Amino acid sequence: MSGIFGVINRKGIDEGTASTAYYGIFSLQHRGQEAAGIAINNSGSFLVHKRDGMVADIFDDITLNTLQGSCAIAHARGSDGISGPDGIQPVVIRSSVGSIALSCDTAILNAERIREELKNQGAIFQTNTDTELILSLFSRNRIVTDTTEQALLKTMQELEGVYAMVIMTEDKLIAVRDPYGLRPLSLGKKGDEWMIASENCSFDALGAEYIRNLEPGEILSISAEEMSSIYYNDQISEAERIKNGKICIFEYVYVARPDSVIDGTNVFKSRYDAGKALAKIHPCDCDLVISAPDSGNPAALGFADGLGVTYGMGLLKNRYVGRTFIKSTQEQRELAVRLKFAVLKEAIRGKKVALVDDSLVRGTTMKHIINFLRDNGASEVHVRLASPEVRFPCYYGVNASSDNELPATHMTDDEICKMIGADSLGYITLDALKAALGGLICDSCSACFDGDYVAGKTEKK
Numbered sequence: 001m002s003g004i005f006g007v008i009n010r011k012g013i014d015e016g017t018a019s020t021a022y023y024g025i026f027s028l029q030h031r032g033q034e035a036a037g038i039a040i041n042n043s044g045s046f047l048v049h050k051r052d053g054m055v056a057d058i059f060d061d062i063t064l065n066t067l068q069g070s071c072a073i074a075h076a077r078g079s080d081g082i083s084g085p086d087g088i089q090p091v092v093i094r095s096s097v098g099s100i101a102l103s104c105d106t107a108i109l110n111a112e113r114i115r116e117e118l119k120n121q122g123a124i125f126q127t128n129t130d131t132e133l134i135l136s137l138f139s140r141n142r143i144v145t146d147t148t149e150q151a152l153l154k155t156m157q158e159l160e161g162v163y164a165m166v167i168m169t170e171d172k173l174i175a176v177r178d179p180y181g182l183r184p185l186s187l188g189k190k191g192d193e194w195m196i197a198s199e200n201c202s203f204d205a206l207g208a209e210y211i212r213n214l215e216p217g218e219i220l221s222i223s224a225e226e227m228s229s230i231y232y233n234d235q236i237s238e239a240e241r242i243k244n245g246k247i248c249i250f251e252y253v254y255v256a257r258p259d260s261v262i263d264g265t266n267v268f269k270s271r272y273d274a275g276k277a278l279a280k281i282h283p284c285d286c287d288l289v290i291s292a293p294d295s296g297n298p299a300a301l302g303f304a305d306g307l308g309v310t311y312g313m314g315l316l317k318n319r320y321v322g323r324t325f326i327k328s329t330q331e332q333r334e335l336a337v338r339l340k341f342a343v344l345k346e347a348i349r350g351k352k353v354a355l356v357d358d359s360l361v362r363g364t365t366m367k368h369i370i371n372f373l374r375d376n377g378a379s380e381v382h383v384r385l386a387s388p389e390v391r392f393p394c395y396y397g398v399n400a401s402s403d404n405e406l407p408a409t410h411m412t413d414d415e416i417c418k419m420i421g422a423d424s425l426g427y428i429t430l431d432a433l434k435a436a437l438g439g440l441i442c443d444s445c446s447a448c449f450d451g452d453y454v455a456g457k458t459e460k461k
């Protein structure tokens, strides 16, 4: 998973394009912390700066000052199974029609087959990335089509899977949302700068106005002269296209920033409401409700309100723990939890505590947190989860990708409760979680909870 951002100044001038791209992608850091980059178009000449690390460490004033231009795209990369510099985006290539840059957040299910087909037609690949595959496919399609947008449409017809992309050509910024609309993507504006972002929290940070979500299957093209869209599925009405969308439900559970609004649903409110519903489904005899920070905070607040019990701080998260910590032994994993979380002993000593988290995927961190709470005096620890049991792997690059990482595939709730050492364990139901997504204008993917793979599974060779 990753964060993508794009900006174009429709007057064709540089009013701080690089800094808009910087703050835009900075606000999407939660979607990926492995690497980041910005590519900018300076009158047809493309400059790119990208490397490993967090956005704030990669760019400084000097770098941003050298990135001059009127259109830029940016990327914040999450762990995607590809090691080394190959997967760092944006990627810039020269095609038959000039320079083109791509930032994307993808899970292409038929990648191996397409790569083989392209190789058989003479294409060569330097990496194993979806980015290179998409650019190669696009370049081939661009030769036989009249416009960039048609070439992208043809590319979409060949790709299976889920994606959100921003593409920069010599005169345009183009955004693409996959036909399922599984990944979020939205349009915003500030003055003459038009922006595309994975989440609208970027627009708030920039003081820009949120205009709308992209529709599933939309190719939105913005240049100085015009702004227009074509659609993967133009046989159905706009209303149907939107309604058929299958946004990843995990965006609301965990992925998105709580201040974002995705496809009509306010992320914070959906988490709060899920917590409140959870209090009805699995009430708890406790003195204090605390959260597993920070992702569990909104649900814990809702749970406490639903229960009528005080919500308090029991755990604090240390924001300065890097991701490079190697956790190969049990002891190191426990140390990692003690470095990552601090217990407020006075708040929990002698108390029956309800610990609320957004989800339980592998359960290893939860186990250490519970241990840590008991060591610091909690008399009971009851775990409540604002999403159902994760019983199926995710083929779309968001959640755990293999069965054996997921205890709920082979253990009962009671067994998991014992494994993590809780006094009791309760999950929200999928129906209640869906009901908490107030205002949602489309359908959703919930395959990791129910095994219903809306976009199919990864193709094997």
Ligand code: SF4
Residues within 6 Å of the ligand: 182, 248, 249, 250, 251, 393, 394, 395, 396, 397, 398, 399, 445, 446, 447, 448, 449
């Ligand atoms: Fe999101 Fe789960 Fe669907 Fe993956 S399987 S896309 S995490 S809802």
Ligand code: MG
Residues within 6 Å of the ligand: 292, 293, 294, 295, 296, 357, 358
């Ligand atoms: Mg968490």
